[in-house]
Amino acid sequence: MTQSKPKTEQIKKEAIALRTEILRMLNKAGSGHPGGSLSMVEILLGLFDYALKYDPKNPEWEGRDRLILSKGHGCPALYAILALRGYFPLKELATLRKLGSRLQGHPQRGLPGVEIVSGSLGQGVSVAHGMALGERLNGKDTRIWCICGDGEMQEGQVWETAMSAAHYKLDHFHVIVDANGVQQNGPVKNVMNIEPLAQKWEAFGWKAFEIDGHDIELILGTYEKMMQVKGQPTVLIARTVKGKGVSFMAGNHKWHGVAPNDDELEKALAEVGKGI
Amino acid sequence: MGDAATAKTSVAKSKKPTRDGFGEGLRELGNLRPEVVAVSGDLGDSTRAKWFGDEHPERFFEVGIAEQNLVSTAAGLALTGKIPFANSFSAFITGRAWEQIRISVCYMDANVKIVGSHGGLSVGPDGATAEALEDIAAMRILPRMTVIVPCDAEQARAATLALGDHVGPAYLRCGRAPVPVLTNPETEFEIGKARLAREGEDLTLVACGVTVYFALLAAEVLSREGIEARVLDMHTIKPLDTKALAAAAEETGALLSVEEHTIHGGLGGAIAEWLAQNANVPFKIMGVPDKFGQSGEFEELVEVYGLGPDSIAKEARKICARKG
Numbered sequence: 001m002t003q004s005k006p007k008t009e010q011i012k013k014e015a016i017a018l019r020t021e022i023l024r025m026l027n028k029a030g031s032g033h034p035g036g037s038l039s040m041v042e043i044l045l046g047l048f049d050y051a052l053k054y055d056p057k058n059p060e061w062e063g064r065d066r067l068i069l070s071k072g073h074g075c076p077a078l079y080a081i082l083a084l085r086g087y088f089p090l091k092e093l094a095t096l097r098k099l100g101s102r103l104q105g106h107p108q109r110g111l112p113g114v115e116i117v118s119g120s121l122g123q124g125v126s127v128a129h130g131m132a133l134g135e136r137l138n139g140k141d142t143r144i145w146c147i148c149g150d151g152e153m154q155e156g157q158v159w160e161t162a163m164s165a166a167h168y169k170l171d172h173f174h175v176i177v178d179a180n181g182v183q184q185n186g187p188v189k190n191v192m193n194i195e196p197l198a199q200k201w202e203a204f205g206w207k208a209f210e211i212d213g214h215d216i217e218l219i220l221g222t223y224e225k226m227m228q229v230k231g232q233p234t235v236l237i238a239r240t241v242k243g244k245g246v247s248f249m250a251g252n253h254k255w256h257g258v259a260p261n262d263d264e265l266e267k268a269l270a271e272v273g274k275g276i
Numbered sequence: 277m278g279d280a281a282t283a284k285t286s287v288a289k290s291k292k293p294t295r296d297g298f299g300e301g302l303r304e305l306g307n308l309r310p311e312v313v314a315v316s317g318d319l320g321d322s323t324r325a326k327w328f329g330d331e332h333p334e335r336f337f338e339v340g341i342a343e344q345n346l347v348s349t350a351a352g353l354a355l356t357g358k359i360p361f362a363n364s365f366s367a368f369i370t371g372r373a374w375e376q377i378r379i380s381v382c383y384m385d386a387n388v389k390i391v392g393s394h395g396g397l398s399v400g401p402d403g404a405t406a407e408a409l410e411d412i413a414a415m416r417i418l419p420r421m422t423v424i425v426p427c428d429a430e431q432a433r434a435a436t437l438a439l440g441d442h443v444g445p446a447y448l449r450c451g452r453a454p455v456p457v458l459t460n461p462e463t464e465f466e467i468g469k470a471r472l473a474r475e476g477e478d479l480t481l482v483a484c485g486v487t488v489y490f491a492l493l494a495a496e497v498l499s500r501e502g503i504e505a506r507v508l509d510m511h512t513i514k515p516l517d518t519k520a521l522a523a524a525a526e527e528t529g530a531l532l533s534v535e536e537h538t539i540h541g542g543l544g545g546a547i548a549e550w551l552a553q554n555a556n557v558p559f560k561i562m563g564v565p566d567k568f569g570q571s572g573e574f575e576e577l578v579e580v581y582g583l584g585p586d587s588i589a590k591e592a593r594k595i596c597a598r599k600g
Contacts, residue, residue: 109384116355117384120375126345127380130315130352130360133337137313138356157376160345168337 006049011216012275014049014084015041019245019272021080021093026259029097032105035242035255036149037077039180039213043238044081046219047145051227056086059112065142066115066131070124071149071178072106073257079103082113122155124148125175129161132173132233143172143227151183153194159204165233166205173233174226175206178213180242184256201235213238245272291454294485295393297429298450299324301436302361306332309440311359315350317343323363323393323450347373347390351380354387359440365399366392366408366449370415381445382418389439390415390447395425396485396536397569397577398451407569408449413541415447416514422446422467423513425535425543427488428457431511434465442467451536453574455486458509470517476506479596480524480531481588484510484543487534490578493585498592505592516546518554525555530595532560534588536578539563558598560591 018041026032048054053065069078076096083090088102088111095101102111106119115131118124128146135142152158165173183191194200198208207229211218219238226234242256243249246268260268306312306328313335320326320338329336337353339346343364350362362369369392370377381388392411399406415423424439424446426432432450439446458473465471473488474495481491488509495505506528508520524531531551533544544561551559564581578584 116351117379120379122344123348123376123380126348126376127352127355127384129345130349130354131356132352133349134313134353134356134358137334137358157342157344157348160339160342161349164339164342164345164349167340 022076025093025096027265033073033257036074038244039240039242040178042214051223066144068128068146072118075107087113121152122157126161132170145174147176150179154192162204170233175235177237180240182242182253198237207234210237213240290457292429293454294432295324295450297432299327301433302328305440313358313360315362317346317364325363343373347376348380350388351386361389363391366395366411370411382420393450394452395449398453400574401571403571404568409538412537425449425484430459456489468512468515470520471509473509474507476504478504480506480528482508483534490585494588497589525557530558534562
């Protein structure tokens with residue numbers, strides 16, 4: 001748990017380590033979702049280095065905040081940061097998607113640090129909303145952080161939740177949209193346009209922020225602002241690049257759900273190591 | 277209901293909808309346990325969850341006409357230590373939000389109680405869109421799910437209280453139409469244990485919900501002809517009381533199931549699955565044919581779909597004739 005703002009340089013190094021683990025585990029698994037995992041690296045680091053209250057030694061600590069990954073297919077990124085922070089051994093990342101592994105293809109409960117089952121898009125944001133209602137009723141100052149995808153905004157359930165969270169004035173409920181602009185079958189704007197996203201959330205009664213989702217200074221500053229808002233839930237539209245850090249994956253929907261082979265891994269790791 | 281109607285007073289005195297039993301049970305449970313919360317989708321008045329909400333407004337969450345969010349929100353509440361009762365009409369909560377029940381509730385093993393009111397034909401004049409005739413099947417096929425269909429308001433109350441102690445996903449089906457009260461507060465209720473509603477050695481009528489009453493009326497008609505029917509109130513469809521079924525198969529040699537649900541995948545389907553692998557006795561499933569419902573008074577619909585006591589008695593005679 002960290003509450004003072006970390007150094008930008010330190011987070012940039014962590015981003016390289018995180019992307020490296022994501023690519024390695026996907027290569028080892030032979031399947032999975034690199035694009036949407038790589039795009040949310042800085043979003044996660046901002047949480048784990050600054051905004052989130054957590055304790056890897058005591059994953060069920062009552063005072064913890066809740067991190068909900070609604071875009072469940074991005075779980076390699078979540079698994080990697082949990083392992084890097086000591087929730088479970090780093091070597092367990094090699095079991096991703098293997099029979100009997102705690103690292104299922106989409107998150108399930110039972111792996112320390114994983115709060116919910118996700119992978120059926122739209123449901124995680126509602127579960128997070130229920131947690132926000134429950135913890136407020138419990139009298140706790142717990143914050144609920146929920147990471148969604150921008151393609152996921154096409155699910156009607158998301159907007160049912162948006163309505164309700166504003167109705168209940170859940171100012172300890174924060175949604176982060178990893179807006180990488182690309183979904184499985186192409187650019188989000190071509191498949192089914194969901195823009196203007198920030199205005200939509202504002203219209204539903206939320207306080208919306210919109211930033212470059214790879215700029216760590218901006219991310220930290222925005223999380224700070226989100227935690228200061230009173231009387232309404234907050235959403236961050238984090239504009240990111242799908243497959244960030246690897247030139248041949250960046251912005252390419254073909255890399256939504258395909259793992260790199262050994263040659264591709266080598267090229268990808270060389271690029272990621274430069275921290276571009 | 278012909279001959280059977282004359283037998284009515286011997287098995288029941290008053291009438292009350294099972295949804296009222298749920299409402300009373302939830303209010304009572306809410307006073308006993310602070311963890312109990314309710315999540316409603318604009319139908320809390322109809323489901324009777326509002327009776328709890330009136331006493332505990334801070335624990336009553338109205339999410340509007342949004343069943344998907346309703347169910348997943350209940351799962352989130354369960355993860356913070358609450359015991360949520362997610363309620364709506366049976367048709368909507370088990371249909372519109374089926375996948376939310378599958379993933380957010382069952383796969384996650386969240387301690388959520390799904391309560392569907394207006395189950396079966398009891399919605400009457402509102403017609404097919406709100407008549408849940410597939411809900412038992414839809415809930416029964418989900419891993420970890422417990423499925424309960426109470427026979428009367430008192431049993432619905434008992435089931436609601438029992439669900440307060442039960443850990444894990446469950447579905448409770450209630451109805452709108454007033455139905456005869458067959459049990460009383462002293463009647464034993466245990467999830468997964470069928471109630472022996474009538475002794476008999478010649479065949480067993482296995483029923484759930486209001487059809488337990490119809491089965492009892494049919495048994496009285498049959499008794500006058502010298503056929504003694506056992507009546508099992510199989511209020512829990514899952515887990516099925518296979519002990520009671522095994523005894524019924526062995527001791528009575530024939531089974532007839534009756535339910536206010538399509539003939540596919542409900543109580544009859546559950547019994548058929550068990551019978552095919554465990555016993556070899558004549559068996560028939562009575563229920564609504566493979567059709568959608570329609571508008572009509574509850575009693576009219578029961579007759580149209582052949583679920584009344586006379587129809588049951590008729591099938592019972594045929595089953596007895598098939599016994600070896």
